[in-house]
Amino acid sequence: MAWLLLSAASPLPAEDSACPDWAPGDAREAVARLQERLDAWDDAYYRRGERLVSDGVYDAAKRRQRHWRRCFDLSPDAPLSSTRPRDGALLAHPLPQTGLHKAESRQAMGDWLEARQDQALWIQPKVDGVAISLIYEAGALSRVISRGDGRHGQDWTTHARRIPAIPGRLQDAPDRVILQGELYLRRPGHVQARDGTAGARADMIGLMARKQLSAEDGERIGLFVWDWPDAPDSTSGDMAARLEQLAGWGFDTRDHTLAVKGMAEVTEWRQRWYRHALPFATDGIVVRQAQRPPPASWQAKPPDWAIAWKHPATRSLALVTSIEFTVGRTGRITPVAHLSPVELDDRHVSRVSLGSLGRWQELDVRPGDQVLITLAGLTIPYLERVVLAAEPRRNVEVPRQEEYHELSCIELVDGCQAQFLARLVWLSRTLGMKGIGEGAWQTLMEGGQVSGLLDWSSLGSATLRTLPGVADARARQWHAAFQASRERSPALWLEALGMPSVPRDALHERGDFAGLDRLRQRSEQEWQTWPGIGPSRAAQLSRFFRHPGMHLLLQRLVAMRVLTR
Structure with a gap:
């Protein structure tokens, strides 16, 4: 699978591994300014459902904030108050919504999996919607609570009863059932790599914030149950039994909860769910251990038995x-x-x-x-x-x-290293010099053998062998490439030296090369008689052939019998 091969990248170096060279006051100011921006993004996301920046940008900012705090020994701020709902009645979750740690790289995901080789692991898409807790008592739906801060959330029970995806009753259920999942907008055929999130979460929050939810809007909402914390087998790890029971109650979780072993399978499913159609927007994958600690020990913070790996950031x-x-x-x-x-x-x-x-x-x-x-x-x-x-x-x-133009740096003088090297690379590529690339030209320049565009033409194998890293075989190869270039056509040589492109016929008269003197004598009006050469190109050609430094190079080509006078 070609798309799977694209993900086989080496680990990303730790971002910002070196600490900035800042005075303590400057460091505090930089961290405070970044924190203000994060606060604004969090406030928009948690209160209004607006994603002001992409997840990749947000995650990078959080990583940088943590790194700078460690660098300058700045204690983390208290949790944002904006992450807790501010309007409406607040209800306590029967079990905390834990949230998830995020694997910040392929290497981090691999390390997490490596530490759990003895565990049964399951992968799910990370559905992009709004998290909720559902409580069923004696088989009947009694409460639906928004995630909020993980401990308290808003009462969404009234709206939930108008969402067909949320069953009002569970057949043959235990006395109490607590489910955690994600409400999402139905998007048949949604391809995350192509469509992005497109405001899926904000639209979902907007629907749930209405005073009344219409039957039509209720039909647009789906539910993905990603956990049954108080299942009878929740600590034993029998995920298959949980999925079977959830399917029997009408929750469509089984098709997108799959057993995985190792990095290759996790990577494959992440890519597949990113590049192929799903019925909802996603922002990554979640890998969970089938066996977890007792729910009574859970806290409203990310656990170590589950982890998210976001989709490739764009x-x-x-x-x-x-x-x-x-x-x-x-x-x-x-x-x-x-x-x-x-x-x-x-x-x-x-x-x-x-x-x-x-x-x-x-x-x-x-x-x-x-x-x-x-x-x-x-x-x-x-x-x-x-x-x-x-x-x-x-x-x-x-x-x-103003110091650089199409005729500058035809010699290696101060300030010309980059342009001169680029001219040499273009020359060898145009003339088809096999084995002569940027590295070879760097060696020749640093060895003091090339300070003009044609200096290499007089170098013999013995001189080339004196250069660092150039043994007999390489010296012979370079010399052969230099000599072979003499057989190239005059048109190719002029192009190699930077002549603006022209129709091939423009360089000939009566079927033969027009000669250097004739080309130098042409007026701008004469150049424009050939198709495709306008006033601007004609002026460039005139400057090229009449430029003193370029003229000396062209005369040298005449002496080499590459051009005729």
Whole structure:
């Protein structure tokens, strides 16, 4: 299965493993600002059902908050009051809603499984809805309570009685049955990788917040029971028996609760539920031990006998560690943000292009900023915006765009390392020099053998053997590649040196190569007589052939009998 192979990535390095070099006051300020943002996200999520940022961004922010607190020995804040419902009557859950720890990487998930090799494990989709507790007494539904803070929640019993997915009675049930599950909006054919959550949880909370729930809206709501805490066999681990009984009562849990053994099966189901149709939105998978401690010992905090592994994040919050400005072959300057590693779609991202100087200036990205990273077209990392700007702003040394253009850096001088190297890589690729890539050119440049675009053409095998790491076989291979390039056509050589693209006929007269002198003499108007060459391209061609430094290179090609005068 091709989609399974995509997930076989190496473990992600611990994000932000190095502590920031901050004074204590600056550290407290940074942690406080991040906490304020997390508070706002939590308040919107728990009170209004609004997901202001994706799970990947939220989880990354929480990890960074914990890391910084450990770095600077800052005690964690008390739990947010916003996580507890503020409106309506509050009821105590008969058993706590425990919540779940999240595996922050493939490695973390594997470690959790490795520690439970002797346990029977079951996997379920992590349904994206609202958690509830259901209490049945003498077989009749008596209470439905929203999750709230895990200990207390709102009374949703009235609405629940208008939801057909919640049975009013259980046949042949024990005197008391406590179920925990998720109310969700029915979405037949929902594919998480394609459709995302699309506000599923917010819409669900919106329905339950209405004073009255219509019969039509009740039909739109499904229920996924993910646990029966007080089942007679709840500590013995007979999950199959529990599922059989739940199915007999009308709960559709069995089809999406499956026994698993090991990382390969967990990964397979996570990918399958992410990329294939389900009747609800999901945000990951949950793996549970069939055998758990007695429910009386449960607390309103994540236990160690269950864990969630979110779907591959397509957005995350990343910390910018530095800004690099690369200069390409044509002189284009591209800012690149280097990041503390983040995971997007199960791939590790540690750098992202900002496209252009103008876009970098618009975003004003600086080291220390926390930025929103997403995948453009689900493949290319893209920096969307700055979420939290570092204070104070750090200075960044920016190259001057006017110093770089399509004819700059044809020699290796100060400030030209990147563009000169890019020119050499383009030259060897265009001329088909086998075995000559960026590494070879770096070796030649660092060895002082190449400071002009054609210096390599006069190097012999004996000189090449003096370079670090270049033995006889490699020296002979490089020399052969250099010599073979002399057989390439004049058109390819001009393209290799950076001549703007032209129709092949534009370089010929009466069927033969026009010659260097004739091409240099052409006016911009003459260049425009060929199809596809407009005023801008004509001006570029004129500059190329008349540029003094380029002219010297072209004369050298005449001496090498690659071009004719």
